[in-house]
Amino acid sequence: MKNIDYRYRLADPELGSSEMEYLSKCIGEGMISSQGRFVHQFETEFSAACGAEYGVAVANGTCALHLALEALGVGPGDEVIVPSLTFIATANTVTHAGATPLFADVDPDTLCISPDTIEPWVSPKTKAIIPVHLLGQPCNMPEICRFAKQRGLHVIEDAAEAHGAEVNGQRVGSFGEINCFSFYANKIITTGEGGMCTTNDAALADRMRLLRGHGMDPNRRYWHSVIGYNYRMTNLQAAVGLAQLPCLDTWIEKRRWIYSRYRELLGYLGNLLYFLEEPQGTRSACWMSTLMLKDPNCRDKLLDLVGLAGVMVLVEPWREEAGRGRGAGQARRSQGPRMALRSSRHLPSKTLSKRPWSKFPLGFL
Numbered sequence: 001m002k003n004i005d006y007r008y009r010l011a012d013p014e015l016g017s018s019e020m021e022y023l024s025k026c027i028g029e030g031m032i033s034s035q036g037r038f039v040h041q042f043e044t045e046f047s048a049a050c051g052a053e054y055g056v057a058v059a060n061g062t063c064a065l066h067l068a069l070e071a072l073g074v075g076p077g078d079e080v081i082v083p084s085l086t087f088i089a090t091a092n093t094v095t096h097a098g099a100t101p102l103f104a105d106v107d108p109d110t111l112c113i114s115p116d117t118i119e120p121w122v123s124p125k126t127k128a129i130i131p132v133h134l135l136g137q138p139c140n141m142p143e144i145c146r147f148a149k150q151r152g153l154h155v156i157e158d159a160a161e162a163h164g165a166e167v168n169g170q171r172v173g174s175f176g177e178i179n180c181f182s183f184y185a186n187k188i189i190t191t192g193e194g195g196m197c198t199t200n201d202a203a204l205a206d207r208m209r210l211l212r213g214h215g216m217d218p219n220r221r222y223w224h225s226v227i228g229y230n231y232r233m234t235n236l237q238a239a240v241g242l243a244q245l246p247c248l249d250t251w252i253e254k255r256r257w258i259y260s261r262y263r264e265l266l267g268y269l270g271n272l273l274y275f276l277e278e279p280q281g282t283r284s285a286c287w288m289s290t291l292m293l294k295d296p297n298c299r300d301k302l303l304d305l306v307g308l309a310g311v312m313v314l315v316e317p318w319r320e321e322a323g324r325g326r327g328a329g330q331a332r333r334s335q336g337p338r339m340a341l342r343s344s345r346h347l348p349s350k351t352l353s354k355r356p357w358s359k360f361p362l363g364f365l
């Protein structure tokens with residue numbers, strides 16, 4: 001593989017004058033901790049954008065997942081079904097809660113779990129399912145929720161990578177009992193570090209707020225009715241999130257366009273690779289433009305090609321040896337060769353013109 005000078009990094013945040021303006025207000029008002037007006041405003045506006053009633057802003061997406069599990073009472077002796085392919089935090093937080101993660105296989109066309117792949121792992125110990133909308137593609141949530149309801153299981157959406165993705169016109173973050181987002185700097189909407197739980201259940205929202213703030217009784221200062229955490233989001237983070245939020249729809253549109261361009265430009269390599277499908281009724285947020293390699297031997301040549309266009313690529317980033325849970329072996333087997341191409345809105349249109357994408361060495365075709 002050649003030494004490539006990437007002009008376009010895999011992901012970087014878009015920060016502008018609104019972010020500056022809101023941050024200046026925080027500093028001007030001396031409100032830089034979690035005690036600031038932007039936190040509540042961001043919770044209200046982000047949860048509304050997802051079609052959920054309540055939002056509980058937290059320090060990051062990992063805290064959001066852990067808070068959700070704690071609020072639903074998941075603990076020692078319980079099992080939680082997660083995808084065999086995800087970022088490690090989905091499984092780690094189950095272990096942090098004292099429960100055991102079980103790894104359900106993902107559909108190779110969507111990289112999502114489904115009732116068919118969840119079913120083999122359900123037992124009397126199963127307490128919850130965490131579907132992950134990987135790389136922006138939403139799982140079939142109506143089916144998963146129906147499946148879970150019939151078996152009395154909780155559903156926590158891990159929507160860290162899929163802000164604004166939809167199933168049948170309904171946005172992710174509104175299907176599960178609790179739904180979790182990350183606002184890490186590479187996400188569609190960012191707060192630097194940050195996260196949020198959304199829910200339609202007022203009692204669960206209250207429970208999460210209590211756990212988030214050291215378990216301190218909201219009506220009695222320094223009275224701690226439960227053992228809580230400090231998972232709070234700062235006013236500074238919320239300020240950045242609020243400034244970003246109005247751009248969500250435009251940014252998703254741009255990512256979807258970039259994805260469709262990659263598909264067109266690399267369409268002639270159909271015998272070597274394929275792109276993820278968007279099943280009917282779903283609308284991906286296209287966080288990353290993901291392609292799967294049919295022939296792993298072409299990987300380095302493909303990397304050269306993408307590098308020639310100056311586009312950074314993530315190769316097989318999800319090889320997690322998610323160790324202790326049952327199904328971990330299966331998790332390893334489901335790791336096919338994959339690449340995620342940069343989908344950031346900074347990518348100029350000319351980068352996605354015909355040259356140099358058509359220069360794959362002909363000997364491989």
Ligand SMILES: Cc1ncc(COP(=O)(O)O)c(C=O)c1O
Nearest residue numbers: 060061062087089160182183184
């Ligand atoms: C699917 C998934 N879940 C959870 C997380 C954890 O979020 P954070 O990094 O904000 O803790 C991430 C992070 O990128 C993620 O991609």
